[in-house]
Amino acid sequence: MTTVELTPRQRTWSAFRRNPLGVGSGAVLLLLSLIAVLAPLLAPFPEGYGSDTSQPPSATHWFGTDDIGQDVFAQVVWGTRVSMAVGLSASVLAIVIGLLIGVSAAYFRRLDTPLGVLVDLSLSLPMLPLMILVAALAGPSVRTLVVVIALFSWPEVARVVRSQALAIVPMPFVSAAKVVGGSSWWIVRKHLLPGVVPVVGVSVVLTTSRAVLAEAGLSFLGLGDPNSWSWGTILHKAQQSGSLASAWWTTLFPSAAILLLVLSTTLLSVAYNDARNHRSDA
C-alpha cells in the first residue's frame, strides 16, 4: 500500500472539500462576487423615474419596483458591487492596521501594555454611534465609508493577531534570528508575519462580513454615498418613502442579499477552521 505524503495545505484543502457547508458558502461568495463584477451586464444602473411604481415582483421586474418606479433587481445587483467593494476595502485596510499594531504589541514588549489598553478600550465602546458622528462630519461618500469602517474595525484584528504572534515570539528560531544579527523589521517580516497569516485568513473573511454590516447600517441611517447604490441604501430609501410596511419586496431582497453574504462568510470561516484543526486528529 502506498501512502501519499500530503502537505499541510493539501490536507486542509481535502478536509475542507468534504464539508458541504463550506463548499456551498464558497460557491455563494463566488456567485456574489461575479454579480458584483458583472453588474453592468446584468442590469442598467437604476436612476431617474419609471412608469411602473410600487409593482410587486413580476416577469419584467423580478424583484418588483420601488415608489419611483426603479427596478429593485437592478438596485440589488448594483448594490452588491458597492456593498462588497466597501466591505472588502475597509476590511483590507483594517487588517493592515490590525496586523501592524498586533505584531508590534507582541514583538516590542514596551508597546504591549499601551497598545493592549488601547484595544481593550476601543472594543468596549459602542462603535456605531462613533462611526455615525465621524461619517456625518466627513460627508457621505464611498471613501468616507471605507476609512470610517476600517478606522473602527482594526482593534478586533489586532487582538487576534497579537495573541497568535505572542506564541511565536518566544520560539527558538526568533532568538536565533536575533543572534545572527537580524534587524527587528526583518524578523517581523520573515518570522512573525508568516506565522500569523493563517489566523488572518479567517480574520479577513469575518472582518469583511462585519464591514458589510457596518456599511449597511450607516447607509440605512442615511450616511451612504448618495451617488451609488448599496444594500443599506435600498433599505434607507424604502424607509424614507414609507414603503417599509407596504411593499415587502423593496426590503426583502436587499435583506436577503446581506444575510446570504454574511452567513456564507461566517460558515466559510467555520469550515476553514474545522479543516485546519482536523489535521491534528487525522
Add this chain to the structure above:
Amino acid sequence: MRFIGIRLARGLLTLWFAVTVTFFLVRLLPGDPVLAVADPNMTEELRQKLLADFGLDQPLGVQYLNYLGQLLQGNLGMSFRQSVPVTTVLMERLPWTLILTISAMVVTIALGIPLGVLAATRAKGWMDRVIQLTGVTAQSLFVPSVGIFLMYVLGVWLGWFPIGGAVDLDATGFAATLSMLHHLVLPCLSLVLIQLGGYVLTMRTTLIDALGEDYVSLAKAKGVKPGKVVWKHALRNALLPTTTIAGLQLGTLVGGAVLTETIYAYPGIGRAVFEAVGQLDFPVLQGAFVLLAAAVVVANLLTDVAYGILDPRVRTS
C-alpha cells in the same frame, strides 16, 4: 473595596478615552470644528457664548481642557434644530432607550440560559446542531432586516402589535403601562433575536467545558441527580465567562438599539441619532455617542461589581 476602586478607575479611563477620541477626531477632520457645538445659522449672541464656553478661539490644549470642563458640568453644546441644550434633548430620550435595552437584555438572558443548557447537555446531538446552526445564522442577521421582517409579519400582516412609537398618547394609568409594553414587544424582540445567537453559543461552549471538570464527575459519582449537576454545579461556573461576553456585547446592543429605534420610530436616543443625521445636527450626534459610551461604562461597572460580590474569585484576579 479595592476591587471596586480598580473597576471604577477603569470605567473612568474608558470614559475619558471616549471623550478624548471624539474631541480629536472632530478636529482632525476637514471642516469647521465649531460645527460640533454650534450651528452656523444661530444668533450671533448664542454662537459667541458657545464659542466662549468651549474656548474654540483658543489653542488646542486649552480647548481640550475647556471641553472636558464643560462635559463635567453636563454641557454638550446646543442642538442645531431646536436651539436647546443637547443634554436636555438626550435626557428626554434616555429613559426609552434604557427600557428597550434593559428589557432586551433580560429576555435574552432568560431565553439564552435554557437554550445554552439544552445544547450543551445534548452536545453533538441533533438538537445541539439545530441550536448551533440557528445561533450562527442569528449572528449574521442585519438588525434593520430583522426589525422590518417582524414589523411586516407580526405588525402589518397579523396586526398583533403596533408598528411605531412607544406609547398611546391617549392612554392613562394602567392602560398607558399596557400600551407601553405592547409597543415594546417588536423592538425588544428584534434586539433579542440578534443578541441571542452569540449568547447561546458562548453559554454552550463554556458549559461543555464546565461539564468536563472534576467537580462535575465527583457530583455525578456521589449520586447527585443529573439535572441538579447541570443547573446547580456546572451552570454557576459557566455563567462567569458568559457574563464577560455579555459585557463586551453591550456596545453591539447599543448599536442595535440605534437601528431598531429608527425602524420603529421608537423615541429613544437611537431615533434622535437618526433624526440628527438627517439634519446634520452634529452636537446631538457627538453628545449621543458620549452619553451612550457612558451608559455602557456604567452597565459594565455594575455587572463587574455584582459579580465581584457573588463570586470571590473575581475580586482577587
